[in-house]
Amino acid sequence: MRELRRKTGTTLFVLLSFFLLAVLLLLNVRAYAREAESVRRNLNVLEERKGAPVGDPWAGKKEAEKSGSEKNIPEKKEPERTEDNRVPPDDIRDMMIMDYELYTATIKDGQVTEINSHGEVSEDFDVYSAAEEILKTGKKERSHTGNLYFSSYSWLFHGNETLVILNDKEIRQKLWGLLAESLVLLIAGELGIVLISKLITGWITKPAEEAFTRQKEFIADASHELKTPLAVIMTSADELKVSDEEKKYLDNIRYESDRMSRLISGLLGLSRLENSEGKAAFHEEDISLLAEKTCMAYEAVAFEKGVAVETEIGEGLLYSCNRDEIEQMMATLLDNAVRHSYRDTTVRIKLSRGKGKNSIVLQVMNTGDPIPEEDRKKIFERFYRGDKARGREENHYGLGLAIAKRIAQNHNGDIEAFSEGGETVFRVMLG
16 A cells, blocks of 8 residues: 555656646746747847948947957947937937847958947947957858857847847846746745645545555454364364374364464464554664574574575664564565575575665575566565465465565565576665
8 A cells, every 4th residue: 555655646746747847848948939039030130121230339448448459449420410400210220129238340351340239238248359259250150149048149240241249148147037936936846746746645545545454454353253263173173083084184174274373373463564563562672683593593494405594694783673573574584585495505694784874784595496577576465476386385375475575664664576696685674
């Protein structure tokens, strides 16, 4: 159920985040395209109006004085006026209303002879230096609209005598401002998406969670109810006196009763773990001592199967846990490794501190048949057995690894299994 909630929540979060990101990205792309079109329109406005730029001379003498090139700037020319001191109506300076800061430079013999402005003038923009820089490289490129997030100016040559320059500063500030606002909206939106995902996930998974809870309750209740009649059957079988011919039937009753008892105990234990009933018994324990104790207990079993046990256990590894559950998990993994090892091989147990300060890593490695790729997740499911025939013969029901996984999860960890290099590895990460 935890995995279902995680996957559902992650899917909703990714989908909503993708939608939000797509909207903000589209907003910025459209704004960029709009500004780029505005730049092209302003650069071509002179040609569209079929008039040579006259304009007011550029008021940049302070910058020219700093650069030592004042001699190249012509004197400001006043436009011709009528007798009543009015500018003629066909003068292009009254006709041109620009969206942004625009300049025209008159070029003669490869030199800037006159610069006129068509709008407001920025004191921090040295248009004369920009024009000279463009002349050095601009002949190779008749027009240029750079990356508006970073470029300082754009330009366009009208023939060989007129250069139109647009100051990109205002555009750059506008685009970066929109990008910053989008990032703020993205962060705020992600926080909202996390909350929405949790609410929707809870709503979606509630029916499944209720059904799963009822299933666990049924298994627990049924197991409890079966314990009493099973105990009666086993006791009665022990008290029966039968002939030698009938003894085989009595042995079958005892054998199957024992199998059912093991199954019921496993189901009850798994039900208790799924309800996290053992967390109240958490205490700081020396995991190293628990591992050594478990390994010593299985050395005799391993010896009978022709398998050696080799340990690499770090000393003094402390962890807050349920002692009995951790011992059960270690015993399950060690028993599983011994049963699936080839004869005359070695089962290796390694216990060490993980990357985190309070993390523990347990690895149980054996040499045997590799776990198929498709079974690596299924082996931790209840009642799943890779080799069903052998499992029945050995009184195994596919609950051991499911219980081990639940114990790991109840201790803020997880367990994984994989085969590589001829070895099968079960790795438990706690904390």
